[in-house]
Amino acid sequence: MTGSPVMNADRGERVPARAGTRKAEIVALASRMFREHGYHGVGMRALADAAGMQAASLYHHFRNKEELLLQTIYVVDRDMVVEQMPLLDGPGGHGERMARLVRAHVTHIGVNRDAWWVAGRELRALSPDRLEAVQGYRRQYQHRIARHLAEGVEAGEFDCPDPGLASLAILDLINGPNEWFDPSGRLTIDEIADRYADMVVRHLTPAVPSDGNGPTTR
Amino acid sequence: MTGSPVMNADRGERVPARAGTRKAEIVALASRMFREHGYHGVGMRALADAAGMQAASLYHHFRNKEELLLQTIYVVDRDMVVEQMPLLDGPGGHGERMARLVRAHVTHIGVNRDAWWVAGRELRALSPDRLEAVQGYRRQYQHRIARHLAEGVEAGEFDCPDPGLASLAILDLINGPNEWFDPSGRLTIDEIADRYADMVVRHLTPAVPSDGNGPTTR
DNA sequence: GTCTATAGGGGGATAGAC
């Protein structure tokens, strides 16, 4: 890990562009085009055209093309760690907190579709140290979930034989809508979020939660 | 749907290269390089270099670059429909058959890692009609799973309130190892396959399978 | 902050010899 995500502010690389600025507009545009054609499928000229400027002008706002990619991916990974992850520290039982995280995670996919799509497919185009930083965020998120599962088992609220694998399985599940969610489909993203949260909690809850002896400590 | 996958044999586009041929070698090589650098990140010259030939020589074997991508993706989608899907028609209960499909699916990811990675990320580079054909296979696979779930509910073996959504959730789950499976990791692909199969069946099995009245018909 | 102009290289694909 190379440090806080807010470092290197003067280099303009790890700090997200503030909403409403020209820079943020261009990042949103790039996200959409990267989503549609792939990072390598979008040239700086095409990007500049869509932004109504010349390719050279983009280099006033961004050091190079990769920084546009990083800004896109950052939208996803920053929120994952600074907004979703802390939900596991909130009030309520382990199931309740898990459900809150799942709902927030799935909803985030629905309202940041371009960025998620890109973050899921174009990591490979990042330079090695940037790639490592992003993967660090993801590991952090996954390990936090695994810890939550283990603690839920300890508290007698979860039945989960392998929290490490289960954390991967849960991430597989809740990242899924990134692949197929369609705003014009049968279910809204909120409905999907609710049902996935129920699925996860249901799966983690012991088959016979109350056998007359209350939660066991096994 | 445009027809049987074995059509267009004379155009050499939908039929997989037979194993052991020079063509198959090149496809495997392309899969690996597409995985490492992305479809747009690999040039015909780089590909030819790796194959020990000149770029122009590739055009003797393949009509164009996209055909190499199609051949790669075909490895995944053909097997999904012609090998995994029929497992749901085999002998045994609905849970047993579902477990068989999950194991085969996850195992397939483990032994065709390059092709899976590419099939998961580079669909967008296909021309519209090829894209539609591939997506048709996937819909077919998903719908077959949804039908299996509905039939399992009818048979009283599954508890599954929304087979359509559940089929997506199951696919999200069993496609997951494509993102993170590491042959040098803690678990082999067979172990992951077994545990994911257990997870799916456990999730589909009613919480109280035997309440003294046998399976209900609700 | 945006422009014109351009450097320097790589892209996919084809023609035609052998």
Place this chain on the structure above:
DNA sequence: GTCTATCCCCCTATAGAC
């Protein structure tokens, strides 16, 4: 079935005027 040679286009990025 593989080669050399080549076409024409697009790529990222920079220099320097305004």
